[in-house]
Amino acid sequence: xxxxVLGLTALLALIAPFLGRALGRAAGxxxxxxxxxxxxxxxIAPPATGTEWSVAWIPSLDVAxxxxxxxxxxxxxxxxxxxxxxxxxxxxxxxxxxxxxxxYGLMTAFxxxxxxxxxxxxxxxxxVMWEFTTVCSFFxxxxxxPQAHAPAVRTFLVTVAGGLCLLGAVxxxxxxTGTTQLSAIxxxxxxxxxxxxxxxxxxxxxxxxxxxxxxxxxxxxxxDAMVAPTPVSAYLHAAAMVKAGIYLxxxxxxxxxxxxxxxxxLVTVGLITTVMGAVFALQRNDLKELLAYSTVSQLGLLVAVxxxxxxxxxxxxxxxxxxxxxxKSAAFMLVGVLDHQTGTRDIRRxxxxxxxxxxxxxxxxLAATSMAGLPPLLxxxxxxxxxxxxxxxxxxxxxxxxxxAALGAVFTFAYCGRIVLRTLPGVPxxxxxxxxxxxxxxxxxxxxxxAALGLLLGPGAALLDTxxxxxxxxxxxxxxxxxxxxxxxxxxxxxxxxVIYALGLLLVLRSRTVERVLGRQLFxxxxxxxxxxxxxxxxxxxxxxxxxxxxxxxxRHLAIPVVAIAVVAVAAAASVTGLGDARxxxxxxxxxxxxxxxxxxxxxxTARSRLGSVAVxxxVGFAVAxxxxxxxAADVALTQLLVxxxxxxxxxxxxxxxxxxxRKVPPRRVLVxxxxxxxxxxxxxxxxxxxxxxxxxxxxxxHFLLNAPDDTGGSNVVNTILVDYRALxxxxxxxxxxxxxxxxxxxxxxxxxxxxxxxxxxPAIAVLPRSPLVDPVQNGLFTRSLAKxxxxxxxxxxxxxxxxxxxAPGGGFIAALVAASGFALAYLAATSDSPRRTPYYPLxxxxxxIAVVTGLAGLVxxxxxxxxxxxxxxxxxxxxxxxxxxxxxxxxxxxxAALDLLGSNPPPVGTVSVDEPPPTPAAGTDADxxxxxxxxxxxxxxxxxxxxxxxxxxxxxxxPSTNPKETA
Numbered sequence: 028x029x030x031x032v033l034g035l036t037a038l039l040a041l042i043a044p045f046l047g048r049a050l051g052r053a054a055g056x057x058x059x060x061x062x063x064x065x066x067x068x069x070x071i072a073p074p075a076t077g078t079e080w081s082v083a084w085i086p087s088l089d090v091a092x093x094x095x096x097x098x099x100x101x102x103x104x105x106x107x108x109x110x111x112x113x114x115x116x117x118x119x120x121x122x123x124x125x126x127x128x129x130x131y132g133l134m135t136a137f138x139x140x141x142x143x144x145x146x147x148x149x150x151x152x153x154x155v156m157w158e159f160t161t162v163c164s165f166f167x168x169x170x171x172x173p174q175a176h177a178p179a180v181r182t183f184l185v186t187v188a189g190g191l192c193l194l195g196a197v198x199x200x201x202x203x204t205g206t207t208q209l210s211a212i213x214x215x216x217x218x219x220x221x222x223x224x225x226x227x228x229x230x231x232x233x234x235x236x237x238x239x240x241x242x243x244x245x246x247x248x249x250x251d252a253m254v255a256p257t258p259v260s261a262y263l264h265a266a267a268m269v270k271a272g273i274y275l276x277x278x279x280x281x282x283x284x285x286x287x288x289x290x291x292x293l294v295t296v297g298l299i300t301t302v303m304g305a306v307f308a309l310q311r312n313d314l315k316e317l318l319a320y321s322t323v324s325q326l327g328l329l330v331a332v333x334x335x336x337x338x339x340x341x342x343x344x345x346x347x348x349x350x351x352x353x354x355k356s357a358a359f360m361l362v363g364v365l366d367h368q369t370g371t372r373d374i375r376r377x378x379x380x381x382x383x384x385x386x387x388x389x390x391x392x393l394a395a396t397s398m399a400g401l402p403p404l405l406x407x408x409x410x411x412x413x414x415x416x417x418x419x420x421x422x423x424x425x426x427x428x429x430x431x432a433a434l435g436a437v438f439t440f441a442y443c444g445r446i447v448l449r450t451l452p453g454v455p456x457x458x459x460x461x462x463x464x465x466x467x468x469x470x471x472x473x474x475x476x477x478a479a480l481g482l483l484l485g486p487g488a489a490l491l492d493t494x495x496x497x498x499x500x501x502x503x504x505x506x507x508x509x510x511x512x513x514x515x516x517x518x519x520x521x522x523x524x525x526v527i528y529a530l531g532l533l534l535v536l537r538s539r540t541v542e543r544v545l546g547r548q549l550f551x552x553x554x555x556x557x558x559x560x561x562x563x564x565x566x567x568x569x570x571x572x573x574x575x576x577x578x579x580x581x582x583r584h585l586a587i588p589v590v591a592i593a594v595v596a597v598a599a600a601a602s603v604t605g606l607g608d609a610r611x612x613x614x615x616x617x618x619x620x621x622x623x624x625x626x627x628x629x630x631x632x633t634a635r636s637r638l639g640s641v642a643v644x645x646x647v648g649f650a651v652a653x654x655x656x657x658x659x660a661a662d663v664a665l666t667q668l669l670v671x672x673x674x675x676x677x678x679x680x681x682x683x684x685x686x687x688x689x690r691k692v693p694p695r696r697v698l699v700x701x702x703x704x705x706x707x708x709x710x711x712x713x714x715x716x717x718x719x720x721x722x723x724x725x726x727x728x729x730h731f732l733l734n735a736p737d738d739t740g741g742s743n744v745v746n747t748i749l750v751d752y753r754a755l756x757x758x759x760x761x762x763x764x765x766x767x768x769x770x771x772x773x774x775x776x777x778x779x780x781x782x783x784x785x786x787x788x789x790p791a792i793a794v795l796p797r798s799p800l801v802d803p804v805q806n807g808l809f810t811r812s813l814a815k816x817x818x819x820x821x822x823x824x825x826x827x828x829x830x831x832x833x834x835a836p837g838g839g840f841i842a843a844l845v846a847a848s849g850f851a852l853a854y855l856a857a858t859s860d861s862p863r864r865t866p867y868y869p870l871x872x873x874x875x876x877i878a879v880v881t882g883l884a885g886l887v888x889x890x891x892x893x894x895x896x897x898x899x900x901x902x903x904x905x906x907x908x909x910x911x912x913x914x915x916x917x918x919x920x921x922x923x924a925a926l927d928l929l930g931s932n933p934p935p936v937g938t939v940s941v942d943e944p945p946p947t948p949a950a951g952t953d954a955d956x957x958x959x960x961x962x963x964x965x966x967x968x969x970x971x972x973x974x975x976x977x978x979x980x981x982x983x984x985x986x987p988s989t990n991p992k993e994t995a
Contacts, residue, residue: 029080029094029146032065032104036142040135047131054131055119059112059473062138066108073101076497079148083889090207095148098497102345103145103274105494106352110266110477111138117360117473118258120466121367129170134262137163141267145274148209150197157193157235157271161186164268168255175254181558182248189238189245193275196231199224213282213504222286229289232279233296240272240326243300247554250307250319257363260315264322265356273326273348276333277341281504284336293334294424298431300327305438309445309534310545314362314372317442318355321398324435325351331432332413338507340416342499346511347409349491353477353484354397354406360474361391364466365450369459374445378453383463386471388451393478399443399531400436400524403485403513407524410436412511414520433523440531445538486513582700589707596714616657623650632701635688641678645671661836662745669844673922676851680929740896740903741833749838750907750914754892757910758878761917765871768921772867775928814856821849829915833907839914846915847922854926867924874917881910 039061046054074096081093115134122130140159147153161183169179201207203224204215218225236242241249249269253260263269276293283289304324311317329351333344364387365380366372381388397406417429455463465471484491488511496509515521534541576584627647634640648671655664731752735744739751749757825846832838884906885893894907 036139040139043135044128044132047128048126052122055115059116062108063112093149094146097501099501102498106266107141113473114262120470167259178251185248189235192231193235218282229286236272236275261359265352277502280502297327297331301435305435309442338503341502343412343416345495345498350405350409353481354394357394357478377450379455381451384465390475390478395443397481399440405481405484408488436527437530441534444535593707593710596710599714620654746832746838765875772924810856818849839911843915843918867920870920874913878913
């Protein structure tokens with residue numbers, strides 16, 4: 028059942044973009060139905076506690092795709108899927124008509140990531156899903172509008188910093204406990220035996236949760252992210268992203284409840300956050316911002332009660348998690364209804380909602396009442412539970428903790444009363460009176476259902492006994508009995524509640540005074556400004572570090588690795604004794620070839636002409652290829668030979684953009700660089716001889732020779748190493764190659780506006796005016812005649828090399844070089860230098876994708892990239908061949924991109940030198956393709972979402988956009 032739930036959620040995420048494009052905003056309905064069906068499946072027929080499912084992921088590290096179900100998992104899965112269903116159904120009416128593939132794709136991916144997070148029973152998988160939620164939230168925020176890019180980046184930076192803390196905890200736990208399985212880690216005796224380890228993990232996990240759940244001092248990103256559309260905000264605040272931090276704290280409570288730093292950190296930070304967030308919420312006039320700070324406050328309350336760590340406190344945290352998900356999702360969606368119908372979220376303008384929008388008004392009252400903790404709503408039950416849990420803290424900590432939490436609840440009551448009393452009664456202004464009307468049932472109902480559930484589950488709190496009791500038991504690590512009810516009699520927490528109501532009502536009645544007192548600058552800077560300053564300082568520090576090596580001179584970049592290689596090589600050679608006699612392992616032909624290489628290097632160094640240098644470097648390359656052949660390395664020799672062909676072609680194409688001759692170099696620099704090069708080469712050669720030139724076949728080489736035919740079905744050991752034994756290395760190299768090809772293509776495409784002139788102002792290669800070389804038809808006659816039969820023959824020959832590579836010299840890389848040589852011949856034979864419009868991006872991306880998909884197929888046999896074998900029609904087939912096809916396509920794409928873009932002649936644009944920047948666009952012209960606005964043409968728009976609010980001078984707060992004169 029567990030893989031089915033996760034797999035079906037992921038499947039919805041895969042098909043969501045297609046539904047969003049085909050059905051437009053109405054795609055929210057089928058997607059909501061899918062999530063709701065999965066939530067009901069878990070709720071009605073849950074798996075037995077302790078149910079597990081696992082498949083190997085990285086067997087060598089004992090990492091698995093391990094899923095596990097318990098009460099805590101069940102509660103969060105139902106919240107993630109249930110609230111997600113309500114939000115997607117709401118989106119079907121809230122979004123503007125039109126296609127919304129990106130929105131629905133990211134929202135369902137968000138749901139899938141959260142589902143994977145709470146189901147994960149492997150810390151590596153947990154971390155991966157944790158980061159997936161970060162990425163999804165970033166894109167959901169960033170694609171809203173150009174103004175949302177900065178808030179999205181700030182949100183990303185803060186949450187990624189927490190992700191790094193979690194990564195540190197994951198690595199430390201895996202190393203110390205010897206396993207990556209989360210359930211095994213949590214019951215390991217190391218938590219009680221090693222207090223330093225426990226305290227370190229407690230701090231790292233707490234910091235990770237604080238950044239995700241917007242706890243002080245990391246709270247600023249949550250209100251900053253309010254530029255996102257209302258459906259995104261509703262889901263992010265109620266059941267995704269922020270709840271990931273709460274889940275992490277609850278999951279680690281059993282192991283860390285007795286660690287003092289855990290308790291002190293969670294309780295202290297949580298109480299500060301709950302009071303601070305409530306005060307900031309009371310200041311806001313934009314309802315969406317108000318709810319954002321309300322979320323910060325409520326999450327602080329949850330963090331504090333989790334820090335208490337007793338079974339009662341953990342049960343209270345679970346109950347309040349459910350209550351918060353209901354009233355907060357309802358509140359955000361209802362604010363979106365007001366915004367959608369009236370065009371404003373300003374609490375000072377919204378009046379008369381009760382008469383004009385009765386259904387919306389009733390739902391707002393239910394959501395606000397539950398958030399304020401008034402009976403008979405579920406929020407009252409959860410608040411009473413939280414206060415009871417806090418009073419269980421030992422000694423004076425119990426009353427103090429409950430008292431601070433009560434102070435936050437007083438402000439919560441006040442801003443909830445402000446929401447209701449400032450929007451429902453009264454008469455709207457003339458502008459709103461004509462537009463204020465009830466929204467459609469499809470818009471209001473998904474928002475009203477969570478609010479109504481809060482009313483039903485107050486008197487019927489016992490219905491949550493099983494869900495919350497099981498969740499609390501999983502969090503506490505012991506059985507917790509849940510007996511939830513609306514009335515517990517006369518209790519201390521009831522007395523505290525009455526005080527909260529009295530003081531909160533006083534603040535509501537004196538709202539004008541409260542607004543005057545709080546409507547001023549409380550702190551010298553905002554939380555958002557602090558994050559922005561941290562971002563600027565980080566970038567500036569990176570620039571300073573980069574200045575140490577920021578140069579275009581290749582010699583300075585090459586000096587570092589050459590010197591490092593020389594030092595390492597000398598140290599390695601010095602550690603080996605008995606170097607032996609080189610004459611014992613050498614032949615006269617070896618020295619002849621090495622002499623040719625040395626002469627070629629010398630000629631290349633002394634050449635003054637770039638064309639001459641390319642020629643002698645080619646001689647060096649061919650001599651090295653012959654040397655490899657002589658040594659019996661046919662695959663390596665063939666690769667070297669093909670690389671030399673293509674290098675010469677690309678170098679010739681580059682010569683058109685470079686001066687004819689090298690610039691003169693001062694003798695002192697020649698001496699220094701020459702000395703470094705000679706010493707580097709000699710030391711590397713000495714180390715190579717010391718480590719490989721005087722011994723028999725290594726143990727690794729012998730293993731490959733003996734086992735490759737049986738293990739891989741292939742007899743070409745070089746190829747089997749690349750695509751069978753070390754396929755992961757090859758995949759990494761292929762990915763790097765693909766990225767490099769894309770970067771080269773982008774750089775060359777962006778530079779097409781520059782003229783093809785050398786730095787000395789003249790053409791790179793001088794051609795006589797009346798020479799036949801000027802006419803491409805005449806000078807390409809022989810090449811075109813040769814290319815007609817050879818190009819298709821070379822392509823066919825490349826396929827031959829591709830398919831034979833497992834048993835004979837060949838393989839994907841060599842085959843791709845052969846095919847690329849054919850393409851190079853076709854390009855050189857062409858009579859026009861116009862771009863060929865070859866699909867090199869699809870070739871590069873498709874090749875890498877094929878390699879990755881082939882690797883995923885290996886999971887069938889237990890490991891990523893493990894080749895699958897089958898005998899059919901008298902042939903031995905293996906998925907390593909498909910992997911090689913990916914290599915083949917990606918390499919061809921990279922080479923063809925270079926040929927296409929280097930071989931095409933940029934249009935002449937004046938006499939600007941390639942060393943000068945392009946001219947500045949004239950006034951009134953577009954600076955970029957989208958008119959200089961930087962607008963994301965793929966971004967979706969929503970109802971009447973106003974532009975993002977400005978910053979106030981309050982720590983962590985925003986200034987509402989609806990009143991620029993507000994001083995708070």
